[in-house]
Amino acid sequence: MWVPVKAASVYFGVGERAIQIACNRGSKKYQFQKVEGVGGRGEVYEIWIGENDGSETGAATDAQSSFGIDRSNEDADIELNLQRGHSICNDLNDRCNGSDGQDRINSKTNQVDPREALKLDDDKRISAELRCRLVMEYEKRPQGMTIDAFIAELSIDFEPLNVTSSKINRWLGEYRKAKKEKRNVVVALADTRGRKKGITKLTEEMKEMTVRYLLRRDVHLNIAGIYANLKHAFGEALPSLNTVDRFIKQWKETNALQWAIRVNPSKAKSHFQPAHGSRSEHIKYKNQVWELDGTVADVMTSDAKRWTIVAAIDVFSRRPVVTLEKSNTSYALARNMRKALIKLGIPDIVLTDHGRDYKSNHFESVCLSLGIDHKTTDPFSGDQKPHIERFFGTLTRELFRSIDGFVGHSVEERSAIQSGMHLKDRLESIKRWREKAYDADSFASALLKRKKQEEYGGLPIEVPLTSDELSEWIDRWVNAMYERRDHRKLRMSPMEKWESDPTPAQTVGNLHSLDFLLGKSEYRTILKEGIVITRNGIKGEYHHPSIAGMTGKKVMVIEPDEMGEILVYDENREFLCVAIDPTLQGRSREEAAEITRTYNKLVRGFEKINKKMADMSKELDDPLITHRIIAAEKEYDIPMPEIRTPKTTKEIVAANAAAEAKTKSHCEVKKVKYGSLRELFEDKIPNGGWLEHELVLIEENRELYEAVAARIKKVS
Numbered sequence: 001m002w003v004p005v006k007a008a009s010v011y012f013g014v015g016e017r018a019i020q021i022a023c024n025r026g027s028k029k030y031q032f033q034k035v036e037g038v039g040g041r042g043e044v045y046e047i048w049i050g051e052n053d054g055s056e057t058g059a060a061t062d063a064q065s066s067f068g069i070d071r072s073n074e075d076a077d078i079e080l081n082l083q084r085g086h087s088i089c090n091d092l093n094d095r096c097n098g099s100d101g102q103d104r105i106n107s108k109t110n111q112v113d114p115r116e117a118l119k120l121d122d123d124k125r126i127s128a129e130l131r132c133r134l135v136m137e138y139e140k141r142p143q144g145m146t147i148d149a150f151i152a153e154l155s156i157d158f159e160p161l162n163v164t165s166s167k168i169n170r171w172l173g174e175y176r177k178a179k180k181e182k183r184n185v186v187v188a189l190a191d192t193r194g195r196k197k198g199i200t201k202l203t204e205e206m207k208e209m210t211v212r213y214l215l216r217r218d219v220h221l222n223i224a225g226i227y228a229n230l231k232h233a234f235g236e237a238l239p240s241l242n243t244v245d246r247f248i249k250q251w252k253e254t255n256a257l258q259w260a261i262r263v264n265p266s267k268a269k270s271h272f273q274p275a276h277g278s279r280s281e282h283i284k285y286k287n288q289v290w291e292l293d294g295t296v297a298d299v300m301t302s303d304a305k306r307w308t309i310v311a312a313i314d315v316f317s318r319r320p321v322v323t324l325e326k327s328n329t330s331y332a333l334a335r336n337m338r339k340a341l342i343k344l345g346i347p348d349i350v351l352t353d354h355g356r357d358y359k360s361n362h363f364e365s366v367c368l369s370l371g372i373d374h375k376t377t378d379p380f381s382g383d384q385k386p387h388i389e390r391f392f393g394t395l396t397r398e399l400f401r402s403i404d405g406f407v408g409h410s411v412e413e414r415s416a417i418q419s420g421m422h423l424k425d426r427l428e429s430i431k432r433w434r435e436k437a438y439d440a441d442s443f444a445s446a447l448l449k450r451k452k453q454e455e456y457g458g459l460p461i462e463v464p465l466t467s468d469e470l471s472e473w474i475d476r477w478v479n480a481m482y483e484r485r486d487h488r489k490l491r492m493s494p495m496e497k498w499e500s501d502p503t504p505a506q507t508v509g510n511l512h513s514l515d516f517l518l519g520k521s522e523y524r525t526i527l528k529e530g531i532v533i534t535r536n537g538i539k540g541e542y543h544h545p546s547i548a549g550m551t552g553k554k555v556m557v558i559e560p561d562e563m564g565e566i567l568v569y570d571e572n573r574e575f576l577c578v579a580i581d582p583t584l585q586g587r588s589r590e591e592a593a594e595i596t597r598t599y600n601k602l603v604r605g606f607e608k609i610n611k612k613m614a615d616m617s618k619e620l621d622d623p624l625i626t627h628r629i630i631a632a633e634k635e636y637d638i639p640m641p642e643i644r645t646p647k648t649t650k651e652i653v654a655a656n657a658a659a660e661a662k663t664k665s666h667c668e669v670k671k672v673k674y675g676s677l678r679e680l681f682e683d684k685i686p687n688g689g690w691l692e693h694e695l696v697l698i699e700e701n702r703e704l705y706e707a708v709a710a711r712i713k714k715v716s
Helices: 005-012 016-024 058-067 083-096 102-106 122-139 147-152 156-161 165-180 204-215 223-237 241-254 256-263 265-272 330-344 361-370 386-398 411-419 423-435 440-449 467-482 494-500 511-517 589-619 625-636 650-669 677-687 692-700 702-715
Strands: 002-004 032-036 043-048 289-296 308-314 320-325 349-352 373-376 520-525 531-535 538-542 554-559 565-569 575-580
Touching: 002 005, 005 016, 005 043, 005 165, 016 043, 122 147, 122 156, 122 165, 147 165, 204 223, 204 241, 204 256, 223 241, 241 256, 289 330, 289 386, 308 330, 308 386, 320 330, 320 386, 320 467, 330 361, 330 511, 361 373, 361 520, 386 467, 520 531, 531 554, 531 565, 538 565, 677 692, 677 702, 692 702
Parallel strands: 289 349, 349 373
Antiparallel strands: 002 043, 032 043, 289 308, 308 320, 520 554, 531 538, 554 565, 565 575
8 A cells, every 4th residue: 555655664664764865766665656745745755565565576676786695596605614603693583583493494485594694704794793783772772762862872882883873774674674574684784885805807817927926936026026017918907006916915815825835835834734643642651752952042142142942851741851052062962961861861762853963973872872762753844843842932932022132033023123122222221220239039020020111111121131041040930830830732730740650760870970971972992092082173192090901902982071081881882991181171072162163164254255355356357466567667668578599409490480480371361571570560550551450460469569669669
């Protein structure tokens, strides 16, 4: 039936003005007609409502076109495991349509398909869900509450919608239509304006060329370079730079694994390679397997150095042992092993990578002497010893990031830290730190608890930690925090896990013998001077009464870091004695090796510099003695030495005759009347008239030409 606009507005749940505007522009949303108004108001609109109110034709068609819903081509491959969107859509449709969900299950004709909402972009779906909640809140408002009062009392959750009275009226009408037509209310209230995500103006050929540029390794183009090349290839048909930039970002997001392999294959492996079970599930008791590794600390100490962290971790309990070293050498590994053996005992297996120091004879002999089975991972496979790698990450995140001097875990992070503080502020913070007196407790508080920066005028605290202090804080963090709190995988603390295994740990009773066992081992022949060992240019002669009568016999010696002593075994590895060289006692083998390495590094560096300077001297044609001689001849006008006929042998005479014949033949070939080049130059220099082939002779005999020219100039 036909009703006035006011009645239609109540029926459709929209404002009267909205219906009038729709009729004025000829919208198909309503069926309308113009009639003579009552009281001389002129023509007014009447709207048809009822079974043919347009919901089956104009309204339905308009709703589908407005919201971009194509019911004839639903995507059967939509992922239905988006539980949040699925449940919210069902709940909103059940509540808006007055259903408990059972009708949706039992009736296929009136079923509301939640998959339609899942086809929306996440942002649009979330916004539509929020609109649905707003409409439901509006329907539940107290009777008599105006729309402005309702908006005033809305919670902050609806602030992203920027709610107005006109929006509420529009959304109310849209969800009532969706409710009546058994359509998805989330889809009905979704804002489908704008281009669908992933759609771009780039052609397939443009996309393929862009991806090829991204994946090339021989060139490293930025977005501007890629766009310039595309512009050269496609001309004015290429869309804007922003369009290409958006496509590149979308491609990287969609093809994350492929892009990670292009940028950093190792990082791609650690982030994307599927995990196949647990690396620790076969570990049944403590000291069954240790993982060993080393890494450079992300902390700069007061000596302006980044020291190396060498660590071992018991896989069963996750108890770590850490030492701070200048570099990752075989002696550094031995010191870490010594500390770990004292703390944890002797392991059955140690797992390392293929580092040079882990494959050294020194480390192999240590494992052999202690009865430890040394196993290595596959090359470039850090995932095969994940426990020590994860410990390094935890150490960096928890301790190092709380220590001033942290330089960042990557180049990008390091650059951000350095650029985040002005030099003046950094120097001021160091000055304030040094002016403040710290005892042990306040130092620990400033280091680990990070006191409020207001105490220091808003500046961060700078802690000039020495290497010894850093090593001490690492040990205290391990013992007091890491080993005492619950481990996520173990579901208990490392210490509790360690104590859960009643098996006693095997230990080395005599620490002095442990020091020797951790030394380098090799076979030597006893000479009359004793056991002679030369290391890094230092010769040692080791003696002991028990080997005095064994000259010529071969023994095995173990060299500890103490240079003045060696441990001597016979060929059956039976202990014989500790041989001594008194002149070397108190000196360190590692320090001597470090000095030699430093010197050799300097030598290699200077050799490169020397070669570079020598090549540059040749390039620049630096003056030599020959240049000075020529310059002196010109300065003092020294005549060219006359050619005198010396006393010769038959062979010399024959050679001179052959040379003269060759010169004459050369002149004859060139049709020159001169008997020698000197005569040619003496005639042509003052008189001119050079022929083309004579000019070539000048270039080939430049020194003779200049000497003749100088003599002629002097005479004239």
